[in-house]
Amino acid sequence: MSPIIASEGSGTNFKQVEAGTYPARCYGVILLGTTYDEMYKKTQTRVMLQFELPSETIDAPDTDLHGQPYSLSKFVTLSLHEKATLRADLERWRNKPFTQEELKGFDLKNVIGAPCMLSVTVSESGRSKISSISALPKGMSVLPQINPVRYFDLSDFTYWDDLPEGIRKIIKKSDEYRNLFGDGEPNGSARNDHVDFDDDDTIPF
Numbered sequence: 001m002s003p004i005i006a007s008e009g010s011g012t013n014f015k016q017v018e019a020g021t022y023p024a025r026c027y028g029v030i031l032l033g034t035t036y037d038e039m040y041k042k043t044q045t046r047v048m049l050q051f052e053l054p055s056e057t058i059d060a061p062d063t064d065l066h067g068q069p070y071s072l073s074k075f076v077t078l079s080l081h082e083k084a085t086l087r088a089d090l091e092r093w094r095n096k097p098f099t100q101e102e103l104k105g106f107d108l109k110n111v112i113g114a115p116c117m118l119s120v121t122v123s124e125s126g127r128s129k130i131s132s133i134s135a136l137p138k139g140m141s142v143l144p145q146i147n148p149v150r151y152f153d154l155s156d157f158t159y160w161d162d163l164p165e166g167i168r169k170i171i172k173k174s175d176e177y178r179n180l181f182g183d184g185e186p187n188g189s190a191r192n193d194h195v196d197f198d199d200d201d202t203i204p205f
Helices: 084-096 165-172 173-183
Strands: 020-037 042-057 067-079 115-123 128-136 151-154
Touching: 020 067, 020 165, 020 173, 042 115, 067 084, 067 128, 084 128, 165 173
Parallel strands: 020 151
Antiparallel strands: 020 042, 020 115, 042 067, 115 128
């Protein structure tokens, strides 16, 4: 398993979560790869952070998701540049700025399992969106993680089929995926050992 390193140089039918702040826990880090952004006219490497909201559960009695915590994701550029959204979120989450040494390379695997507070807004189309991530208030805790750990870094396709179809489509457009498979599919040969992550309320970064 390769690290997903950030550096200074570098649809649903259920009701949406209402705007507000929520205790949450990160359970997934998905490297989406490098693509050309038409809006900003530059190449960017993006990553998706996945969070579960234990206080908000899905009300869908006829599905397997009934009673499960809602999940929200945030898509960010993989960069710790001083103006990068990821850097601002991580520093609020950590409750401290990065040191110069840390800015040389920070492994996002460290955020998996970490509790946090999410600020959620709702778009004009009614979609819930994470506006920012920050540390939990002192004395607050988050329930143990429900979702299985999801970590994907484009070097290990063992759990490729576990990714949502929409996310696989995004990854397939990346330079990294095309260099590996062209327009084809992973054959399961690129595998690494499974890594376990600690499940507690400490901030491991």
